[in-house]
Amino acid sequence: MTATGIGASVKRKEDYRFLTGQGSYTDDINRHGQVYAYILRSPHAHAEIAKIDTSAAESAPGVIAIFTGADYDKGGLPAGWQIHSKDGSPMIEPPHLPLCKDRVRHVGDQVALVIAETYAQAKDAAEQIDVTYKELPAIISTADADKPGKPQVWADAKNNTCFDWHLGDKAATDAAFAKAHHVTKIDLVNQRLVPNAMEPRAAVGDYDRATGEYTLYTTSQNPHVIRLLMGAFVLQIPEHKLRVVAPDVGGGFGSKIFHYAEEALVTWAAGKLRRPVKWTAERGESFLTDAQGRDHVSHAELAMDKDGKFLGLRVSTVANMGAYLSTFAPCVPTYLYATLLAGVYTTPAIYAEVKAVFTNTVVVDAYRGAGRPEATYLLERLVDKAAREMKMDRVEIRRKNFIPRDAFPYQTPVALQYDSGDYFATLEAALKASDWAGFESRRADAKKRGKLRGIGISTYIEACGIAPSAVVGSLGARAGLYECGSIRVHPTGSVTVFTGTHSHGQGHETTFSQLVSDTLGIPIENVEVSHGDTNKIPFGMGTYGSRSLAVGGSALVKAMDKIVAKAKRIAAHLMEASVADVEFKNGTFTVAGTDKNVPWGTVALTAYVPHNYPITELEPGLEETAFYDPLNFTYPGGCHICEVEVDPDTGVTQIVNFTAVDDIGRVINPMIVEGQVHGGVAQGIGQALLENCVYDEESGQLLTGSLMDYCMPRADDLPNFKVATQSTMCTHNPLGAKGVGEVGAIGSPPAVINAVLDALSPLGVEDISMPATPLKVWQAIHSASAKVAAE
Amino acid sequence: MHDFGYHRPASAADAAGLLAGKNEAKIVAGGMTLIPTLKQRLAQPSDLIDLGGIAELKGIKVESGGITIGAMTTHADVERSTDVRKTIPALAVLASGIGDPLVRNRGTMGGSVANSDPAADYPAAVLGLGATVRTNKREIKADDFFKGMFETALQDGEIITAIHFPKPEKAGYSKFANPASRYAIVGVFVARTSGGIRVAVTGAGPCAYRSKELEGALSANFTPDAVKAVKLSADGLNSDLHATAEYRAHLISVMASRAVAAAS
Amino acid sequence: MPTVEMTVNGKRASAQVEGRTLLVQFLREKLGLTGTHIGCDTSQCGACVVHIDGRAVKSCTMLAVQANGASVMTIEGLANGEKLHPMQEAFRDNHGLQCGFCTPGMVMTAIDLVKNNPAPSEEEIRHGLEGNICRCTGYHNIVKAVKAGAAAMKG
Numbered sequence A: 001m002t003a004t005g006i007g008a009s010v011k012r013k014e015d016y017r018f019l020t021g022q023g024s025y026t027d028d029i030n031r032h033g034q035v036y037a038y039i040l041r042s043p044h045a046h047a048e049i050a051k052i053d054t055s056a057a058e059s060a061p062g063v064i065a066i067f068t069g070a071d072y073d074k075g076g077l078p079a080g081w082q083i084h085s086k087d088g089s090p091m092i093e094p095p096h097l098p099l100c101k102d103r104v105r106h107v108g109d110q111v112a113l114v115i116a117e118t119y120a121q122a123k124d125a126a127e128q129i130d131v132t133y134k135e136l137p138a139i140i141s142t143a144d145a146d147k148p149g150k151p152q153v154w155a156d157a158k159n160n161t162c163f164d165w166h167l168g169d170k171a172a173t174d175a176a177f178a179k180a181h182h183v184t185k186i187d188l189v190n191q192r193l194v195p196n197a198m199e200p201r202a203a204v205g206d207y208d209r210a211t212g213e214y215t216l217y218t219t220s221q222n223p224h225v226i227r228l229l230m231g232a233f234v235l236q237i238p239e240h241k242l243r244v245v246a247p248d249v250g251g252g253f254g255s256k257i258f259h260y261a262e263e264a265l266v267t268w269a270a271g272k273l274r275r276p277v278k279w280t281a282e283r284g285e286s287f288l289t290d291a292q293g294r295d296h297v298s299h300a301e302l303a304m305d306k307d308g309k310f311l312g313l314r315v316s317t318v319a320n321m322g323a324y325l326s327t328f329a330p331c332v333p334t335y336l337y338a339t340l341l342a343g344v345y346t347t348p349a350i351y352a353e354v355k356a357v358f359t360n361t362v363v364v365d366a367y368r369g370a371g372r373p374e375a376t377y378l379l380e381r382l383v384d385k386a387a388r389e390m391k392m393d394r395v396e397i398r399r400k401n402f403i404p405r406d407a408f409p410y411q412t413p414v415a416l417q418y419d420s421g422d423y424f425a426t427l428e429a430a431l432k433a434s435d436w437a438g439f440e441s442r443r444a445d446a447k448k449r450g451k452l453r454g455i456g457i458s459t460y461i462e463a464c465g466i467a468p469s470a471v472v473g474s475l476g477a478r479a480g481l482y483e484c485g486s487i488r489v490h491p492t493g494s495v496t497v498f499t500g501t502h503s504h505g506q507g508h509e510t511t512f513s514q515l516v517s518d519t520l521g522i523p524i525e526n527v528e529v530s531h532g533d534t535n536k537i538p539f540g541m542g543t544y545g546s547r548s549l550a551v552g553g554s555a556l557v558k559a560m561d562k563i564v565a566k567a568k569r570i571a572a573h574l575m576e577a578s579v580a581d582v583e584f585k586n587g588t589f590t591v592a593g594t595d596k597n598v599p600w601g602t603v604a605l606t607a608y609v610p611h612n613y614p615i616t617e618l619e620p621g622l623e624e625t626a627f628y629d630p631l632n633f634t635y636p637g638g639c640h641i642c643e644v645e646v647d648p649d650t651g652v653t654q655i656v657n658f659t660a661v662d663d664i665g666r667v668i669n670p671m672i673v674e675g676q677v678h679g680g681v682a683q684g685i686g687q688a689l690l691e692n693c694v695y696d697e698e699s700g701q702l703l704t705g706s707l708m709d710y711c712m713p714r715a716d717d718l719p720n721f722k723v724a725t726q727s728t729m730c731t732h733n734p735l736g737a738k739g740v741g742e743v744g745a746i747g748s749p750p751a752v753i754n755a756v757l758d759a760l761s762p763l764g765v766e767d768i769s770m771p772a773t774p775l776k777v778w779q780a781i782h783s784a785s786a787k788v789a790a791e
Numbered sequence B: 001m002h003d004f005g006y007h008r009p010a011s012a013a014d015a016a017g018l019l020a021g022k023n024e025a026k027i028v029a030g031g032m033t034l035i036p037t038l039k040q041r042l043a044q045p046s047d048l049i050d051l052g053g054i055a056e057l058k059g060i061k062v063e064s065g066g067i068t069i070g071a072m073t074t075h076a077d078v079e080r081s082t083d084v085r086k087t088i089p090a091l092a093v094l095a096s097g098i099g100d101p102l103v104r105n106r107g108t109m110g111g112s113v114a115n116s117d118p119a120a121d122y123p124a125a126v127l128g129l130g131a132t133v134r135t136n137k138r139e140i141k142a143d144d145f146f147k148g149m150f151e152t153a154l155q156d157g158e159i160i161t162a163i164h165f166p167k168p169e170k171a172g173y174s175k176f177a178n179p180a181s182r183y184a185i186v187g188v189f190v191a192r193t194s195g196g197i198r199v200a201v202t203g204a205g206p207c208a209y210r211s212k213e214l215e216g217a218l219s220a221n222f223t224p225d226a227v228k229a230v231k232l233s234a235d236g237l238n239s240d241l242h243a244t245a246e247y248r249a250h251l252i253s254v255m256a257s258r259a260v261a262a263a264s
Numbered sequence C: 001m002p003t004v005e006m007t008v009n010g011k012r013a014s015a016q017v018e019g020r021t022l023l024v025q026f027l028r029e030k031l032g033l034t035g036t037h038i039g040c041d042t043s044q045c046g047a048c049v050v051h052i053d054g055r056a057v058k059s060c061t062m063l064a065v066q067a068n069g070a071s072v073m074t075i076e077g078l079a080n081g082e083k084l085h086p087m088q089e090a091f092r093d094n095h096g097l098q099c100g101f102c103t104p105g106m107v108m109t110a111i112d113l114v115k116n117n118p119a120p121s122e123e124e125i126r127h128g129l130e131g132n133i134c135r136c137t138g139y140h141n142i143v144k145a146v147k148a149g150a151a152a153m154k155g
């Protein structure tokens, strides 16, 4: 390993600009002649728009135009995934117009677009728009949405049901339950979360009269996907007339995958007004419009034999979609959730039913982990409960049911085939790192200090490296999920890398530079990574589902294979040798068994100055593009262990130790990998202890609509983390990479809750829901001690 | 935010004059409460009178055994003042727990007290220490100052100039912060003074108030256990997403016992 | 419209602004100093932190007119030419940033923290960062960076 090669903790190339305030985020971009958009939003969860009077606002200072649903003449936002119900019928796909026409369906729905010379003027004018609403009753509750007699979000979606889907073998599962020695049952809520990337969404639309080209600068994780969706479906602008740029993006976590109304509106308005139009969300708007995450209500049952071996699993889940279908919403509670219900266990029969419902709330879509945290939380809570009921050790019951090391590739009963893994290795490493064995003495010590100490474990798997196109296509995806990469070797030998993935914190500029510099044997400073601009990058599907290295990196490997193959032919010509004898190592071409060599730079120069060149057989130039479509998902897994101390007087839970040992396949930059795990774990702890998106059940108002009430993890809420990797290689991509972006958020929540329950178990507390806030913990302690007192 | 006229007078008298001369004028001190309110368009003053340029409103003085703190003194200045740390350490502790360091670098004593936010910290100290609020017109006893949620004894156009805190024999403050906003869900200030025990509670009711039960318990026995054992009624206490009234009632006893334990 | 005049990163800056113009808007829109970010509308996140006369403040919760006559330092003013401030350097060395959006505010807060407490403990650092939210890093490396930055600022 060299100081900058694969496996080295190279300091990030992108940091200098961020540390000196020279990042270029969307709101930092200003176009000549730019005007500002403010969006008037619905104050009601559900209402008919009886009348909109914009006359006073139109003559307000600085106003350029006001558009309402009546003015909007283009398409709606499409759903990118089609799910079919059990009975074969397609899901209900309601229209999703960027500006509401006659009805609003959640607080924050777009009612009018106000454009003025300054943002303040646009906002001032919006106050003068007079909208007459006829309020309708709203449905908010996930669990109640499909009950008869509830308010209906969409006339077509009977009982608010979008689809009623299932996966697995019901008969086999029923048979497994019939022979069970014991069945453990659990009811769980996986609460709704607000992603809250620190950079609020923003979009600048521009139109060039001279060329007829539109440009959209937007806070996106996948500019090509936005170009495709907005161009083809919403505004009908052909790709060659539409450029989408996702510049520096301040965090995404899923929420910036989707195509949003505001992107379409500023682009559309820029074309109409012939002026650039900028919109930037205020945080309050982010709360009301960024797709939210999770929101499942589930019941699960686990059948076991007398030794605690899992025989069968039944799961039924209701998943909230919100008021519309966001871009990838339908696949999250289905193919990213139910397919993971085998977990790391050999459970032979699994049957899952998932009902997706509409409610008068903000849309729900993928948020860090997307479906996999929900599956992991359900399984790992269930397994802990099963161990308690079977009077078995929590670790032992897991070991007993792990997929054995030699069983890979392993076909689960829920469609996936795991290629590699070693759950025993990550478990043992985590037990050791967390000093699991020494816990009881720490518990006793805490007790002396008046604290309740608990330890919790979670052994998880996830499926990422999204995704084989043919497979996802057969499951309803309306897009391919390959990735594209280009390598442009310049005449002097330096390289520009073009990737269709997008970095919004992940450090691709560094990781991909390491990969390329190591493979081509050139200094890392001679590599530049370019991403995020549809006019520069041939194509791309973006960054989400922990796919950038496994899929995007593999595309770069393929492109480099092509580069090296061609370069070898040039080198062979220069060295007057046969191509078969040319070897390439550390940036030098040699002829096997001789001392002939040409350096990389000479080959690059020759490619562009082809004076001595096999010109009849080979084109000049040295630039190659590859598309890589993965053969399978990748399957990171691992073990997270959390140790907490609960203050029984206040109900405050403090995390005193957190250990994560993850199998993520090949590691290019350990520093970046650790950072990804830290961030993911912080979000998982946030879900477990702090974060909760709460709507008023009657009015549909978002009660946690600002950072004053929605509790984001802060520095003093979190511990230092112990993280390590213990990898097996992915067997089907050229890097052996699995992915690390989401593991932290997937593995951690059940470890935390299992720890809290372990701490409270001496008091007889058996259940607590996320987030385990001080209030909830205190209430649990309080009612348990009341129960004890009564008995 | 709606636009407004901006004025930066150099003396409290000029500020009072400006305030009287405009019909919808408002004072801005640190702006840590007012500016977010304006940004949300929840208030629409015609003019802002910025007290930031008035030297006479700033500063900390040891005075008749106690401490006098100018209205425009920031929380950070109180937190770091050696005079405060020496004379009433609990006050410095309280100041060091308000919001975050950036808020403390701007937010002021006067602004916090004038605002009477039900979840603010300073009101607990003002009441707990039996302080005197000095204005450009008069002096107001702490016990007469806090009237309700965002309501005080201040009249239109009245400006807090300073607050005088008498030195207690012993005092302590303990706060249970809202995990999201960091304001007080419950804050309890206890003081043993020459005039008796004072216990002031913030966060739990419409404004800071004194707890007779806790004062009684501590008068008998100034120990943490004496208050921890007191079961308070939840009637009339605030209830929200983060804390029910019952939980608050319980926390008051717990915070009171911690404040006693920390008292110095 | 009032005219404001202040020193920003050592240079004089003056412009006409509305009374309601926030300092952060003045910096970003009038002076083009877009390193200072806006992450929220309730004064919670700290993405907007700058130094006013040597004190770290949230520039989203201050009017531009209130900074009249003041000396303002933003993230753009920290480095000495190509040479990063020791705190910036420490953030890079310790991978204390991912997306970079919270970073300017974190760095400005961290410098103020160290000014008041030259050798902060981990707990003091975590408490001192209460007004700065980062969604990416989980703070682990930020805390490490501030500690390293503090040591570097001393020496």
Ligand SMILES: Cc1cc2nc3c(=O)[nH]c(=O)nc-3n(C[C@H](O)[C@H](O)[C@H](O)COP(=O)(O)OP(=O)(O)OC[C@H]3O[C@@H](n4cnc5c(N)ncnc54)[C@H](O)[C@@H]3O)c2cc1C
Binding pocket: B026, B027, B028, B029, B030, B031, B032, B033, B034, B035, B036, B051, B071, B072, B097, B098, B099, B100, B103, B106, B107, B108, B109, B110, B111, B112, B114, B115, B117, B119, B120, B121, B122, B154, B158, B159, B160, B161, B181, B182, B183, B184, C042, C043, C044
């Ligand atoms: C993120 C954040 C967290 C916070 N956390 C806490 C916390 O934990 N605990 C806490 O107690 N507070 C907290 N605060 C509030 C903070 O302490 C404020 O500084 C304080 O409440 C108001 O002081 P100010 O100087 O900023 O006043 P301003 O916002 O300028 O003014 C507040 C009100 O008081 C009036 N006023 C100001 N000065 C005077 C005066 N001298 N005479 C008469 N009227 C006056 C103003 O007209 C206005 O109505 C927090 C604020 C923020 C933004």
Ligand code: FES
Binding pocket: C037, C038, C039, C040, C041, C042, C043, C044, C045, C046, C047, C048, C049, C058, C059, C060, C061
């Ligand atoms: S922008 Fe969030 S605190 Fe200033």
Ligand code: FES
Binding pocket: A198, A250, A251, A505, C096, C097, C098, C099, C100, C101, C102, C103, C133, C134, C135, C136, C137
């Ligand atoms: S680095 Fe992204 S918010 Fe902190």
